[in-house]
Amino acid sequence: MKNGLEDVIAAETQLSDVDGEAGRLIIRGVSLDQLVANSSYEGVAALLLDGLMERSVGEAQLRAWLAKARIRVFDHVRAADASLLALPPVDAMRALIARLPDGEDFDTVLNLLAAPAVFLPAVLRLQRSQKPIAPDASLPQAADILRMLTGKSPTREQSAALDAYLVTISDHGLNASTFASRVIASTQAGLTSSVLAALSALKGPLHGGAPGPVLDMLDAIGTAENAYTWLGEALDRGERLMGFGHRIYRVRDPRADALKGALKPLMASGQVNRARGELAEAVEAAALAILKARKPNRPLDVNVEFYTALLLEALGFPRKAFTGVFAIGRTVGWLAHAREQALDGRLIRPRSVYTGPLPAAA
Structure with missing residues (x-):
């Protein structure tokens, strides 16, 4: 069993x-x-x-x-x-x-x-x-x-x-x-x-309710400069980083790249808050770096939730x-x-x- x-x-x-x-x-x-x-x-x-x-x-x-x-x-x-x-x-x-x-x-x-x-x-x-x-x-x-x-x-x-x-x-x-x-x-x-x-x-x-907390995480981090420290402290508390890791995928979730690509025209045309987009990119980079350093034997990468949250927020849907x-x-x-x-x-x-x-x- x-x-x-x-x-x-x-x-x-x-x-x-x-x-x-x-x-x-x-x-x-x-x-x-x-x-x-x-x-x-x-x-x-x-x-x-x-x-x-x-x-x-x-x-x-x-x-x-x-x-x-x-x-x-x-x-x-x-x-x-x-x-x-x-x-x-x-x-x-x-x-x-x-x-x-x-x-x-x-x-x-x-x-x-x-x-x-x-x-x-x-x-x-x-x-x-x-x-x-x-x-x-x-x-x-x-x-x-x-x-x-x-x-x-x-x-x-x-x-x-x-x-x-x-x-x-x-x-x-x-x-x-x-x-x-x-x-x-x-x-x-x-x-x-x-x-x-x-x-x-x-x-x-545990299934479909996680995209909203990604935005809560971004709000709590606030600035790109604060990302690495905030994420490290969250892991020290035993918290999960929202938008990272997947039960099935051992590498990057292909849906994350698809949605990141869907966001690009919105960002290029000014329909996504530029500061929000830059913060998300900084959090992604910091999270991947710290997860690789702390959990080298456990592959954890961006999943569909991370860019889902950014895309739906940009389109006007409430969390x-x-x-x-x-x-x-x-x-x-x-x-x-x-x-x-x-x-x-x-x-x-x-x-x-x-x-x-x-x-x-x-």
């Missing part, structure tokens, strides 16, 4: 491969760097869902149908009452998703892809006592998310940055939330149930919403794995080893 099922093979999949030793992520036969450079969120969604639904669609068709789905699910925003809005954004978003029918057809998939993209901006605006903004069917998903969040048309660089983020986090092997999705799918409960289970796993701080934005991008991976499990898998039923007391002999 391996606690946490580490290295245990639990499924065969054609969707993604995470090579932690080489620092490589492949999605449906395409490397992450190629996907980010050449595809949109809708393109990756079409790639992941290809052959898993009763209908196969290309990128352009999926963009049109997904836009209609955003308009369709917007009606559910009316259910966001005061008690729901008192919840953290990811919990409020989950409650609204739970209103969707629990089917297995392509319309269910479209609704579930659209729902977090619509519900999260609406919840954030309602929590600020602002009116929700209805979707615009003429826009691709990334641009419409930003418009629904801010009420303004996003710049080309902003739309491209969010699109790159959604592509980057679309799928990542059999992580906790994806495994939860497959477990539920194996019972034939329905795709909405699979997404809700995955979202519930994602909100745990409390970061897990919800992650869910917007990862839902397509959850759905693809759920469909793959439903089509090709069996009911997931592992065994346990009993370590409790035995009954007394008669």
